[in-house]
Amino acid sequence: MASPFASRLGTNYCPTDEELLEINALLVEPTLRLKGLDDEITKLQKAIDKLAEERSRVAAYIEAHKALLSPVRRLPLDIIQELFVACLPTHRNCVMSASEAPVLLGRVCSSWRTISRTTPRLWSSLHVVEPLQNFFDPTSASFEEKVARRLKITQMWLGRSGQCPLSISLQSAPDPASPPGTPTPSGTSMRFMKTLLSFAPRWQHIQLTAPLPLLLEIMSRSDAEVPLLETVAFHSQGHNSLPFPWGPLNMLRGARISSFSVPGAIFLPENLPLQWSQLTNLTVGGHKWSVPPTITSDALLRVISKCPGLRCCKVMVHDSNGIELPISEHPIVELPFLHTFAIDCIARTAPAVSNLLMRLSLPELRDFAIFGSTPDSPTLGNFFARLVRLESLRINLNIFSRTSLLETFHTLPPSIRHLRISGLDDPWGAHTQPGLDEMLAALTTSPELCPMLRHLSIDSGITLSDRAVLLFITARMQESPPALNRVDINFGRQVVVNIMPDLRTFIEMGLAVSLVYLPPQTSQDSPWLGLPDAPVNPNTSWATWVPPESMSNW
Numbered sequence: 001m002a003s004p005f006a007s008r009l010g011t012n013y014c015p016t017d018e019e020l021l022e023i024n025a026l027l028v029e030p031t032l033r034l035k036g037l038d039d040e041i042t043k044l045q046k047a048i049d050k051l052a053e054e055r056s057r058v059a060a061y062i063e064a065h066k067a068l069l070s071p072v073r074r075l076p077l078d079i080i081q082e083l084f085v086a087c088l089p090t091h092r093n094c095v096m097s098a099s100e101a102p103v104l105l106g107r108v109c110s111s112w113r114t115i116s117r118t119t120p121r122l123w124s125s126l127h128v129v130e131p132l133q134n135f136f137d138p139t140s141a142s143f144e145e146k147v148a149r150r151l152k153i154t155q156m157w158l159g160r161s162g163q164c165p166l167s168i169s170l171q172s173a174p175d176p177a178s179p180p181g182t183p184t185p186s187g188t189s190m191r192f193m194k195t196l197l198s199f200a201p202r203w204q205h206i207q208l209t210a211p212l213p214l215l216l217e218i219m220s221r222s223d224a225e226v227p228l229l230e231t232v233a234f235h236s237q238g239h240n241s242l243p244f245p246w247g248p249l250n251m252l253r254g255a256r257i258s259s260f261s262v263p264g265a266i267f268l269p270e271n272l273p274l275q276w277s278q279l280t281n282l283t284v285g286g287h288k289w290s291v292p293p294t295i296t297s298d299a300l301l302r303v304i305s306k307c308p309g310l311r312c313c314k315v316m317v318h319d320s321n322g323i324e325l326p327i328s329e330h331p332i333v334e335l336p337f338l339h340t341f342a343i344d345c346i347a348r349t350a351p352a353v354s355n356l357l358m359r360l361s362l363p364e365l366r367d368f369a370i371f372g373s374t375p376d377s378p379t380l381g382n383f384f385a386r387l388v389r390l391e392s393l394r395i396n397l398n399i400f401s402r403t404s405l406l407e408t409f410h411t412l413p414p415s416i417r418h419l420r421i422s423g424l425d426d427p428w429g430a431h432t433q434p435g436l437d438e439m440l441a442a443l444t445t446s447p448e449l450c451p452m453l454r455h456l457s458i459d460s461g462i463t464l465s466d467r468a469v470l471l472f473i474t475a476r477m478q479e480s481p482p483a484l485n486r487v488d489i490n491f492g493r494q495v496v497v498n499i500m501p502d503l504r505t506f507i508e509m510g511l512a513v514s515l516v517y518l519p520p521q522t523s524q525d526s527p528w529l530g531l532p533d534a535p536v537n538p539n540t541s542w543a544t545w546v547p548p549e550s551m552s553n554w
Contacts (some may be wrong), residue, residue, distance in 0.1 A: 001030065015327030025150035081119045093169050093213040096153055128154055130192050132171040147188055151195055158199050165228050168196055172210035172237065185256040195217050200224045200251075212265060214234045220248040221259070236263040236286055248273055264291035264316050269303050276306035280337075284315045288346050291318045297356035304360070305333045313344040319352035334361040341365055345372035345399060358385040367392040371422075372399030379404075381411035388413065394420040402435055405503040409442050409449065416450045422459040436464040440472045447479065457488040466497040469515075477506045486512040494518050 003009070004021065015023060065405045075083075087101035088094060098104055102122035106113035115121055131456075158166065172189045189210060197218070203226045208215060232252070248271045258278055263286030282304075284295065295318045304313065313335075341362065345353055353370075357380070364431050365387050370380075384390070390413050397405060421436075436458070443449055453476070458464065469489060476484040495517045503513055528534035 005121045013552060021207065024204075025300075035279075081114055081121075084116060084119060085112050088122065088125070093125040093167055094123075095127050096150070096157070100547075107262070110198070117160060120160060120164045123157050123160040124164035125167040126154065126157050127169045127171070127190060128196070129171045130189060132173050133188070144305060147191070151191060154192070154195050155198075158196075161202075163202065165452040166199055166202045167205040168203065169207035170196060170209065172208070172214065173300040173393035189214055197221075197224055200226050202228060204228045207231075207233040209235040209265060210237060212263065216246045216249070216266065219249040219251045220247055221251075224251050226251060226255050228255055231259040231281075232257055233259075233261040233283075234266070235261075236265065236273075236290070261285065263287075264295055264318075267292075267295060267522070268397055269299075276303070277308065279307045280309050281312045282307060282310060282315070283313075285344075286316070288344070291316050291346055293318050297352040301333060301356055304335070308335065310335050310338045312340040313338060314340075314344075316344040316346060317353055317356070318346040332361050334363075337364060338362050339364050340367040342369035342371070342394075345370070354379040354383070362387065363389070365390055370399070380408050384408075384411045384413050388415060390415055392416070392418040392420075394422060402438070405435075409439055410446075412450055414451055417452055418455040418457075419450065419453060420457045420459070430499060431522065436461055437468040440464070444468075444472045444475045447475070450521055452483055454483055455486040455488075456484070457486075459490055460492045461489050462492045464491065466499050470497075470499040470502055473503060473506060473511070473513075477509065477511060482509070482511075485510060488514045492518065494520055 003026070004018075005015075006025075072080075072369070084101065084105055087105065089100070090167075094100070094102060098107060102116050102119075105122075106116040128150075129149060131143060133143055170192060172192065180354075193210075193214065206226075206229065208218075215236070219234075229252075232255075246266070250273065253273045255274075256278060257274055259281035260272075260274060260279060261281075261283035262272075264284050265286055267284045273430070284300075295316060297317050297319055300315055300317055304310065307313075343353065343356075366389055368390055370389070392415050393412065395408075400408065421439075456472075469487070473484065473487060476482060500513070500515065503511070507513060526534060
């Protein structure tokens with residue numbers, strides 16, 4: 001509609017008294033028209049609402065009948081059960097939670113609840129977490145109620161598993177009255193263990209995280225039989241030593257164990273009645289300070305020689321500090337199936353460990369790792385020369401001197417595809433650490449070293465220069481065709497030179513690069529300083545820092 005005030009609309013113009021009268025007269029007819037439109041809209045809206053209500057009734061009628069035609073209603077019971085089993089986690093045991101299967105499946109409808117409760121395989125795995133006791137109120141009634149309820153659920157859960165073999169993991173809670181770091185078994189822990197022991201004849205995979213005294217007490221029992229047991233993993237809580245002697249773990253007698261993981265503190269082969277020839281996985285771990293000096297390289301060799309079927313072996317060795325032991329007369333041990341081998345050196349064990357490695361024949365070894373925390377100079381060249389299929393190597397540079405590190409790198413087998421460097425560059429003693437720049441320089445200037453290297457990862461590179469990384473990547477990516485496809489480096493320091501723009505071309509070629517730096521320290525000056533409602537600067541916390549776009553993954 002045309003208006004004599006069109007040029008004034010949308011401005012800050014103030015009309016005169018005469019114009020006020022004119023505007024009021026001008027709006028009489030549009031106001032009446034607006035009211036008429038509102039009335040018509042209201043009438044039509046009522047008609048639409050009535051039709052929408054009728055449509056909802058018809059749609060509900062149709063949907064209710066279509067539900068009867070749903071294909072899932074016609075699935076045979078065994079198919080539904082297989083689908084339910086496929087919903088279970090495959091990398092761990094089930095948990096007591098309604099947010100995932102199998103409990104979640106029973107909350108969909110009564111039919112599914114009946115099916116889930118009568119399908120034993122759904123209840124054949126369980127992770128049990130012992131409730132934490134309130135340190136300040138150990139006799140709390142709520143705690144006892146929680147324990148009783150969880151014990152009841154555990155019994156009911158495993159009771160639904162019928163005669164299926166069981167996979168169980170237990171996370172025990174230490175006694176709150178025990179000194180920190182030296183947990184002792186509590187009465188509650190024993191109650192949970194006794195509940196699980198009632199199902200021992202059907203144990204197939206068992207993982208127990210508990211104080212060592214509890215583990216020893218339970219596994220020393222001779223009245224429990226575990227004929228189906230295949231996988232055993234013991235993890236100790238705390239790092240307490242065991243001054244008292246203990247006998248054999250009688251419960252393991254007669255078991256067909258193929259995978260065995262045990263803390264080094266209780267790794268006494270004479271107390272482990274295992275069928276060593278059946279083992280395919282052996283892990284001796286735990287806290288370094290709890291590993292007894294009886295786990296020498298010579299003792300490990302005698303154990304490994306009994307396990308010709310090993311596929312994966314991760315052990316700790318504790319030889320005399322720097323004392324070269326006489327070479328054992330033990331013959332060469334051949335492990336034709338071993339593909340993963342990791343060894344953790346507790347002390348200065350270079351001569352003994354080198355001797356151990358030289359007495360092993362590992363034709364199928366693909367993944368090797370060596371760790372340690374004491375500077376040493378292990379001789380690995382002759383060992384690497386025999387690993388024609390080695391693809392992944394992880395080394396802890398703390399055990400190498402600068403000279404031995406460079407010598408080791410010049411002996412790496414050409415088959416290596418993944419090289420991971422970890423546990424290095426103490427910022428307080430960086431001058432004594434092996435040179436990362438020299439290491440990368442060797443890989444940069446000598447293309448014959450690790451020619452098939454595809455993935456380089458460095459866990460800590462405080463002394464590593466950005467330029468050395470750039471030169472290495474440039475040299476490797478200019479090969480034809482380039483083998484390198486991923487680089488992950490955690491520098492543990494702030495950016496010195498931003499090399500990401502120089503890597504853009506390689507990234508576009510498919511190279512994945514992750515360079516992690518500490519955030520720059522920002523100024524603490526703020527006009528809100530000292531006020532209770534001062535805005536929080538996100539850059540003041542390294543834990544929440546997000547790297548700039550130029551430094552994040554491309």
